[in-house]
Amino acid sequence: MVNISNSDEHKTFNNNTTNKSGTIRFIPGFNSISKATPTVSIALNNSRGTTDLSITAPSDIINNNSISSTSSHRLLPESTKSYSSLRDIEISFDESLSSRVPNKTSNGNINEVAPIEFTTSNSISQNEHNSYQEILTDLLSESFYSYTPSVCGMGRCGPSVVSNELPNIFNKSETLLSVNKQRLTRFNKNFFIISDAGKPIFTMHRDDKKIIPLAGIINTIVNYFQVNQQAEIKTIHFRNTGQKFVFLNKEHIIIMIHSNLGESFKILQDQCYFLYSYLISTLTSKSLERLFRNRSNFDLGTFLAQSDIENLNSICHLLSNNFYPDIFLNALQSNPIEKRIRNKIHKEILQELHENRDIIPRGTLLYGFLLIGEDTKMAAVIRPQGHTLYTHDIQLLFCLVRRHLHLNTMDRELWIPICFPKFNSSGFLYSYIKTLSLKNKSVMVLLSAQKDAFFKLKLFGDRLLTRLGKDSHIAKIIISDNPCTGFSIKDIPAPLIHHFIFKSTKNAQYIMPIMEYNIKYQDVIENTVSCNDESENNQKYLGNQQKDDIHFMEDGIDLLNYQIKLQRYYMELHNSVTSEDGSKLQSRSVINFIQWDGITSKNISSYGDIDNLQSVNNRRIHIMGMVWCTPHFELYLISNNGVSDKGAISSSAKNILRWCQKHEQRLFIQNGAIF
Amino acid sequence: MSTRKKNILKVIILGDSGVGKTSLMHRYVNNKYSQQYKATIGADFLTKEVDVDDKVATMQVWDTAGQERFQSLGVAFYRGADCCVLVYDVTNTKSFENIKTWRDEFLVHANVSSPETFPFVILGNKIDCEENKKVVNTKSAQELAQSLGNVPLFFTSAKDAINVDNAFEEIARNALQQNQNDADAFEDDFNDAINIQLDGEPNSCSC
Numbered sequence: 001m002v003n004i005s006n007s008d009e010h011k012t013f014n015n016n017t018t019n020k021s022g023t024i025r026f027i028p029g030f031n032s033i034s035k036a037t038p039t040v041s042i043a044l045n046n047s048r049g050t051t052d053l054s055i056t057a058p059s060d061i062i063n064n065n066s067i068s069s070t071s072s073h074r075l076l077p078e079s080t081k082s083y084s085s086l087r088d089i090e091i092s093f094d095e096s097l098s099s100r101v102p103n104k105t106s107n108g109n110i111n112e113v114a115p116i117e118f119t120t121s122n123s124i125s126q127n128e129h130n131s132y133q134e135i136l137t138d139l140l141s142e143s144f145y146s147y148t149p150s151v152c153g154m155g156r157c158g159p160s161v162v163s164n165e166l167p168n169i170f171n172k173s174e175t176l177l178s179v180n181k182q183r184l185t186r187f188n189k190n191f192f193i194i195s196d197a198g199k200p201i202f203t204m205h206r207d208d209k210k211i212i213p214l215a216g217i218i219n220t221i222v223n224y225f226q227v228n229q230q231a232e233i234k235t236i237h238f239r240n241t242g243q244k245f246v247f248l249n250k251e252h253i254i255i256m257i258h259s260n261l262g263e264s265f266k267i268l269q270d271q272c273y274f275l276y277s278y279l280i281s282t283l284t285s286k287s288l289e290r291l292f293r294n295r296s297n298f299d300l301g302t303f304l305a306q307s308d309i310e311n312l313n314s315i316c317h318l319l320s321n322n323f324y325p326d327i328f329l330n331a332l333q334s335n336p337i338e339k340r341i342r343n344k345i346h347k348e349i350l351q352e353l354h355e356n357r358d359i360i361p362r363g364t365l366l367y368g369f370l371l372i373g374e375d376t377k378m379a380a381v382i383r384p385q386g387h388t389l390y391t392h393d394i395q396l397l398f399c400l401v402r403r404h405l406h407l408n409t410m411d412r413e414l415w416i417p418i419c420f421p422k423f424n425s426s427g428f429l430y431s432y433i434k435t436l437s438l439k440n441k442s443v444m445v446l447l448s449a450q451k452d453a454f455f456k457l458k459l460f461g462d463r464l465l466t467r468l469g470k471d472s473h474i475a476k477i478i479i480s481d482n483p484c485t486g487f488s489i490k491d492i493p494a495p496l497i498h499h500f501i502f503k504s505t506k507n508a509q510y511i512m513p514i515m516e517y518n519i520k521y522q523d524v525i526e527n528t529v530s531c532n533d534e535s536e537n538n539q540k541y542l543g544n545q546q547k548d549d550i551h552f553m554e555d556g557i558d559l560l561n562y563q564i565k566l567q568r569y570y571m572e573l574h575n576s577v578t579s580e581d582g583s584k585l586q587s588r589s590v591i592n593f594i595q596w597d598g599i600t601s602k603n604i605s606s607y608g609d610i611d612n613l614q615s616v617n618n619r620r621i622h623i624m625g626m627v628w629c630t631p632h633f634e635l636y637l638i639s640n641n642g643v644s645d646k647g648a649i650s651s652s653a654k655n656i657l658r659w660c661q662k663h664e665q666r667l668f669i670q671n672g673a674i675f
Numbered sequence: 676m677s678t679r680k681k682n683i684l685k686v687i688i689l690g691d692s693g694v695g696k697t698s699l700m701h702r703y704v705n706n707k708y709s710q711q712y713k714a715t716i717g718a719d720f721l722t723k724e725v726d727v728d729d730k731v732a733t734m735q736v737w738d739t740a741g742q743e744r745f746q747s748l749g750v751a752f753y754r755g756a757d758c759c760v761l762v763y764d765v766t767n768t769k770s771f772e773n774i775k776t777w778r779d780e781f782l783v784h785a786n787v788s789s790p791e792t793f794p795f796v797i798l799g800n801k802i803d804c805e806e807n808k809k810v811v812n813t814k815s816a817q818e819l820a821q822s823l824g825n826v827p828l829f830f831t832s833a834k835d836a837i838n839v840d841n842a843f844e845e846i847a848r849n850a851l852q853q854n855q856n857d858a859d860a861f862e863d864d865f866n867d868a869i870n871i872q873l874d875g876e877p878n879s880c881s882c
Contacts, residue, residue, distance in 0.1 A: 199755065296754050
């Protein structure tokens with residue numbers, strides 16, 4: 001039985017009565033022929049209305065404990081795992097090939113076409129999922145404060161002490177530092193960009209010998225659905241392990257993200273788009289089309305510059321190993337500055353613009369930003385009347401700035417052509433990037449459409465800087481060498497709250513307190529670094545094996561682990577109020593609590609069974625999270641460990657809301673310097 | 676992370692079922708041969724580093740299934756190939772007659788930049804077998820290769836490892852050449868500045 005859910009209607013088709021239905025079989029396993037060179041086979045059978053897709057793949061692509069296999073003549077006996085049911089694999093794809101069908105608009109938007117969800121049988125987990133959603137929806141609709149939290153985690157434990165450390169309850173999580181295994185499966189997340197001829201262009205974690213055959217498989221899977229089902233595959237979801245494979249098929253480029261980290265389909269798809277947008281931002285869609293036109297054998301992987309590969313790599317790390325809420329919030333982080341001073345900055349910018357009309361005539365400068373800190377928090381915006389850039393495009397630009405901050409190449413001035421895909425995907429804008437303070441990590445970015453405007457923008461930038469430097473208040477914020485700290489959670493009358501994110505929908509900006517974590521209490525993310533020695537080994541390993549990845553290690557393992565945990569908590573909160581495809585469960589206001597209960601140990605192995613963990617160093621976890629979405633704002637918060645009182649949390653949430661609303665003009669950039 | 680220096684060459688092997696495509700590939704990549712016959716289902720993907728005339732590249736070999744029922748994905752498999760290898764069995768006349776069909780089939784689906792110059796290589800496999808079983812004579816094979824535009828022709832045996840390395844070296848050379856030709860045909864032009872008038876109508880960015 002195949003369930004096909006359409007956007008406007010729900011139908012159930014029987015296999016025998018409709019052409020649209022099909023059985024989809026997955027037969028994963030090892031290949032028998034060579035260990036040195038893994039081969040991969042895809043079997044396709046399309047006769048008599050049934051369609052079989054079986055994949056024989058090295059274990060690198062498919063986690064063996066997630067699925068097991070039926071007997072197949074291609075399997076090695078010792079690697080054959082018994083396997084009974086396929087019901088936990090869900091494949092969904094779009095039916096219509098809107099982007100490929102002529103006479104239809106190109107750039108087919110996934111949201112416009114009817115999604116079809118294939119479930120291979122009536123699975124139990126599907127039912128559980130449904131009932132969970134029903135319960136959640138019921139709870140939400142009951143009242144504004146529904147005092148029945150949804151309970152996640154591993155059951156209740158005894159009383160506990162409130163602490164501000166953030167334990168890790170996601171026991172299955174394995175970080176980038178778990179280096180015991182050499183296979184690609186050791187990574188929780190991987191990103192693949194391949195050409196539509198099946199040639200690899202970029203992968204985050206590389207192993208060329210394995211990636212090249214994998215590129216062939218990814219290509220075949222995507223094309224299988226196009227050829228046989230007239231459909232675009234969107235995702236393959238292994239329900240019992242949470243593994244997801246999300247596909248994005250654009251002209252000439254196929255992007256696939258594999259993740260175990262529990263993001264929703266929508267978030268992973270947005271990330272696919274983000275990688276695709278990066279390619280456009282460095283090439284323009286026009287060049288991409290020109291490169292592949294009439295020669296689909298083009299090897300874009302060797303064409304991309306070193307810096308492109310590095311930028312893609314740093315974006316992938318941002319999306320998998322860092323706390324980067326910008327994409328799922330679809331917002332930019334604002335740097336809180338006293339209202340009076342921010343207004344003064346904007347006024348000075350406009351004044352300087354006015355006085356320099358001879359140097360930069362109107363039309364030269366298109367847009368500008370003053371950014372502060374490693375995470376590119378916006379301090380000021382310069383923009384023309386009636387125009388705004390898309391958040392998505394600005395995020396790409398800021399990723400570039402981030403990368404250069406990381407590289408510490410910021411004593412130089414940069415002039416970088418960058419294409420903004422949403423604004424105009426066929427041409428470049430030019431960005432002048434200048435560091436104002438190395439310690440403060442403050443940066444000025446000026447955008448122009450003119451290729452030769454570098455010296456004009458440089459001159460203007462220098463003069464603007466001189467002017468801003470004259471005001472001691474402004475200088476202190478932007479140019480001084482004091483590291484800018486932002487605000488702390490302690491500044492806000494919100495007891496028991498560990499960390500929060502507040503997004504102002506109107507401004508498409510968000511704020512959050514600086515990250516404060518206690519290194520001493522930092523619980524080791526399982527299977528990684530449990531003592532200094534190992535840490536050194538890991539560092540050494542990274543030094544030898546992953547030199548490419550070393551740049552993101554500068555922050556230190558503690559901060560990194562902390563960020564990964566924070567990301568997981570916020571991801572669960574976000575997922576709890578959005579459905580898999582990203583739409584809000586309720587159109588208006590939603591409030592939801594999540595209670596994470598559990599025990600953690602210093603020596604949990606990455607796939608350790610939680611029942612066997614009572615022995616050593618048990619520490620109880622009670623963490624409560626809350627998400628509150630309205631048309632005007634979104635508030636996500638995480639409590640300190642040891643809190644399970646919804647009343648206390650919601651009253652702190654109200655305090656945060658009041659505080660944010662009271663200081664709105666300080667926290668967010670309302671208009672900017674508009675010329 | 677460094678950029679990949681080596682080009683990837685996509686090589687696709689076509690031919691009737693049972694002519695020895697998979698055996699040839701495994702002889703070349705792994706230097707192994709198995710007497711046992713297993714039909715390829717769909718396609719196999721193998722990689723091999725090649726070094727021809729001081730040029731290095733990574734060959735991505737797409738070993739397709741010869742059986743007709745697996746052909747629905749042809750388009751996907753053929754797209755963007757750098758070289759196409761056509762294999763027949765010297766003991767099987769039909770497989771030889773089908774070489775031209777396979778070539779046409781490939782050209783229809785592959786969407787190559789110039790069909791006239793696209794590199795093919797023909798392999799007559801199984802020359803290890805007894806003389807009386809050989810039904811495709813050398814002369815007609817040479818004539819066919821000639822008529823298809825001087826396509827390089829090799830008589831091989833995957834079983835006895837005859838001529839396989841030579842053949843694949845030629846394949847790699849042709850693929851590299853094809854790749855190079857395509858790269859040369861492309862002229863860099865990244866003059867894609869946008870013309871923007873701020874005071875005029877909003878240029879697609881009003882939102």
